[in-house]
Amino acid sequence: MNIKKLLPQLLTLLVVILVFGFFSYNAQINMENRGITFGYGFLSQESSFDVQFSLIEYDGSHSYFRAYLVGLLNTILVSVIGIIFATIIGVVVGIARLSNNYLINKTAAVYVEFFRNIPLLLQIFFWYFAALRALPLPQDTEPMFGVFFLTIKGFFVPAFVWNNLDIFIYSIIAAIISIIFVRIYAKKKQEKEGIQTPVFSISIGLLLILPILSFLFGGVDASVEIPVIKQLSQSGFTYEGGIKLPPELISLALALSLYTATFIAECVRAGVQGVSKGQKEAAASIGLTPNQVLKLVVMPQALRIIIPPTTNQYLNLTKNSSLAAAIAYPDLVLVFAGTALMQTGRAIEIVSITMLTYLSLSISISIFMNWYNKKIAIKEK
Amino acid sequence: MFKYLKQLTSLVAMVAVLFTFTTETMAAKKSKTLKNTQKKGFVRCGVSQGLPGFSNADAAGNWTGVDVDVCRAVAAAVLGDANKVKFTPLSAKERFTALTSNEIDILSRNTTWTLSRDADIGLTFVGVNFYDGQGFMVRKNSGISSVNDFKAGVSACTNLGTTTELNMRDFFNSKGIQYEPVTFEKADEVVAAYDAGRCDTYTTDKSGLAAQRIKLSNPDDHIVLPETISKEPLGPVVRQGDSVWEDIVRWSLNTMIEAEEYGVTSANADSMKTSDNPAVKRLVGAEGELGAALGLDNEWSLRIIKQVGNYGESYKRNIADTGILPDRGPNELWTKGGILYVPPAR
Numbered sequence: 001m002n003i004k005k006l007l008p009q010l011l012t013l014l015v016v017i018l019v020f021g022f023f024s025y026n027a028q029i030n031m032e033n034r035g036i037t038f039g040y041g042f043l044s045q046e047s048s049f050d051v052q053f054s055l056i057e058y059d060g061s062h063s064y065f066r067a068y069l070v071g072l073l074n075t076i077l078v079s080v081i082g083i084i085f086a087t088i089i090g091v092v093v094g095i096a097r098l099s100n101n102y103l104i105n106k107t108a109a110v111y112v113e114f115f116r117n118i119p120l121l122l123q124i125f126f127w128y129f130a131a132l133r134a135l136p137l138p139q140d141t142e143p144m145f146g147v148f149f150l151t152i153k154g155f156f157v158p159a160f161v162w163n164n165l166d167i168f169i170y171s172i173i174a175a176i177i178s179i180i181f182v183r184i185y186a187k188k189k190q191e192k193e194g195i196q197t198p199v200f201s202i203s204i205g206l207l208l209i210l211p212i213l214s215f216l217f218g219g220v221d222a223s224v225e226i227p228v229i230k231q232l233s234q235s236g237f238t239y240e241g242g243i244k245l246p247p248e249l250i251s252l253a254l255a256l257s258l259y260t261a262t263f264i265a266e267c268v269r270a271g272v273q274g275v276s277k278g279q280k281e282a283a284a285s286i287g288l289t290p291n292q293v294l295k296l297v298v299m300p301q302a303l304r305i306i307i308p309p310t311t312n313q314y315l316n317l318t319k320n321s322s323l324a325a326a327i328a329y330p331d332l333v334l335v336f337a338g339t340a341l342m343q344t345g346r347a348i349e350i351v352s353i354t355m356l357t358y359l360s361l362s363i364s365i366s367i368f369m370n371w372y373n374k375k376i377a378i379k380e381k
Numbered sequence: 382m383f384k385y386l387k388q389l390t391s392l393v394a395m396v397a398v399l400f401t402f403t404t405e406t407m408a409a410k411k412s413k414t415l416k417n418t419q420k421k422g423f424v425r426c427g428v429s430q431g432l433p434g435f436s437n438a439d440a441a442g443n444w445t446g447v448d449v450d451v452c453r454a455v456a457a458a459v460l461g462d463a464n465k466v467k468f469t470p471l472s473a474k475e476r477f478t479a480l481t482s483n484e485i486d487i488l489s490r491n492t493t494w495t496l497s498r499d500a501d502i503g504l505t506f507v508g509v510n511f512y513d514g515q516g517f518m519v520r521k522n523s524g525i526s527s528v529n530d531f532k533a534g535v536s537a538c539t540n541l542g543t544t545t546e547l548n549m550r551d552f553f554n555s556k557g558i559q560y561e562p563v564t565f566e567k568a569d570e571v572v573a574a575y576d577a578g579r580c581d582t583y584t585t586d587k588s589g590l591a592a593q594r595i596k597l598s599n600p601d602d603h604i605v606l607p608e609t610i611s612k613e614p615l616g617p618v619v620r621q622g623d624s625v626w627e628d629i630v631r632w633s634l635n636t637m638i639e640a641e642e643y644g645v646t647s648a649n650a651d652s653m654k655t656s657d658n659p660a661v662k663r664l665v666g667a668e669g670e671l672g673a674a675l676g677l678d679n680e681w682s683l684r685i686i687k688q689v690g691n692y693g694e695s696y697k698r699n700i701a702d703t704g705i706l707p708d709r710g711p712n713e714l715w716t717k718g719g720i721l722y723v724p725p726a727r
Contacts, residue, residue: 033622036481036503049546050562060550133577152578153536230534234524236581238534247579248563328565328574334541338474339564342542345502347478 027348040353042344043068049339051330053246064340071335072357078252078331079318079361085257086317087310090264097269108265116262121323123259127251128327135247138229138237147226149239154246156227156239163221171214172207179203248329252321260317264310271306272298303376311369315362322358332357412625414486415459415676423465426452427485430470430567433592434705435491435511444468448489450695451510451617453688454633455487458681463688472566473542477502480620487630488618491586493544498618507631509616510692512711512720514609515548516587518594521602523581528552528608531582536561538571538580545585548611572596586613591705629675635723636682639664640691642714642723647690650683663727671726682726692721 031038043065050060055073058066096108115123135152136142143149149156162168179202186197214220227242275298283297284290324331325338332354341350418424428436428448436446444466453463471479471490480488481503491513492498494506517537519525531553539545541564553560563580565571568589575583576597583590587605594600617634619627640646643661645653654667662668665683672679689695693714701707713719 031503037501048550050550050560052562052564060547060554129573129577132574132579137578230532232523232532232535232581233519233530235520235522236525236535238536238581240534325566326570328541328563328570330564334564334566338566339542339546342474342477343547345477345498345504347481 068336071332075332078321081253082256082317086260089261093265094268112262120259124255127255154244157243159225159243160222164219167218168220171210175206175210252329263313267306267309271302274305275301307373414623414626423467424456425485426466427469427471427488429490434700446699450689451489454685457684457688458633491615493613503621504618505621508634509614511615513586513588513613515611517606518583518590533559536580537582538563538575539584552610636685637692638723640686641693650686
């Protein structure tokens, strides 16, 4: 019986090992025959190409490994922005689909059906090429609130120039730690005495007061640097100073969030509808206010239904961000599996690193979401 | 027990299939490429995704261009028919992998010959069929008339993964100008972004600028700056390790250039068999046994000249008459002030 169960498993394992072994052997032989060497030593060589947009200091005199980090951070940046906006839009639209208001309900439905049924790459091209052409040139743009400039060359926003930034950051960390303590205290108090503490208002207060104190007494100082128009030639202009968000990042983040939000909206709708009506009625009958019903009864149960499929959407969004290569956003695929691969010709090495990186990114998101899912799952006592 | 037997046999079958698949692609032995090409009956040629004058397909799918003609010349030499070519359009990113992984046998895709490409990644460059250099295109109304007019903050659109990207950095760094590189995978996307105003300048090989300019919405509003910032010798590439095939491609290209030098054209090639000049007679296969050295018959070069034409004819047909670069510049014969100079076929 045991052998019967074990044998197919062992055979499968053997076949997997054989297949992998055969392919790597085959690749080795073929590369040897063609005089191609294999190795990851190139990662420390000078990359000698520049990247348009980078979160860390980088130029062509840095190594290929640094270029890899630049691409990876850009991928993470657009994924995080995408996940945040997709979640916000998704939750709003998902709840709107449950609304009794005909107009809101139908608008949300049309949005979902429209955006989830058009291929993502097409949407990215639309937001980049069609919307980009509609944006004004730097010299023609109308500033928003006098300091934001949306142009075809990017979205120029003011930057903060900090003095003693570290003290400011410490004050925020201190605020977060005290909020955690307040929550623990509030929970204990409720369990013992049944009195609820306004945790939310206290948290907001702490988050505001501590940083303000750091301004008043900690020597923290911030000034705003507003972008200034700069003439490059008789007809060419750009903005200098401030922070520049490249149009590639904006279009990609927009396309990813609008697309993924449709799926998240459906997850949210399914989750809320999945909580039985009797639960709400029972909660109301013991005197909970509608807000409390939503917060304490409906949402905890709906989240259990919402989280697992939403995790998949987060994973999809992260992987879909690799379509960035189509519109010149310097993500991992464009910088590393694109330019670096081309300049070094090391296809097997670079593709293997890129695959492993996406795998690790996905697994990290999975692990985090599984942890969160476990946390909110029913704890049987 | 039979149930597992069935699983087992299907697994064995799967592995067997994998083995037969891959043994076929293993190790190109000496001139295996030639043997395979003759067996298949066509030359597998990698070209660009559409660069007028170099490799461009019309609505009916007929490929034309000077890069295309190199492959046609090889087909004429090896198979006797210049039309027996299968063209595979490749992006800059795909091109070398396609060649080293045996998808194609010649890469003739406006590819710059550099040391690292030649030596490091299993490729061999066989010659130069177009001497090019990198330039810049700007809007006429910008008033920029020289690369010295660029100012810090300039954004430059180009193709990713090309020598262009590296030259651009060298150039702007040497001038001490901070710039913004915007790199796309496809040339059409570069053109679209530049056209929309995303970039102040579009930089690539000058021949490419001339060819892509006609795709802009108002070609007359743009000019190519006079300066050339790099050397870009473009030429066909083959896999490393098949020296016979390498020689065939190299001498097919050389034959076209030498034919122009001796005035042999597609029209007069046959009559040149009775020429007084032994070099001309060798070129059209009326003297010597040059074909045998390459493993071909003696008419191979005659077929190239008759079916494809000499280099001058190819240039005129594809690049000059289409208005891309009427002036041959360095791509003129060495006897006429250019730098086209090939070793003698003897």
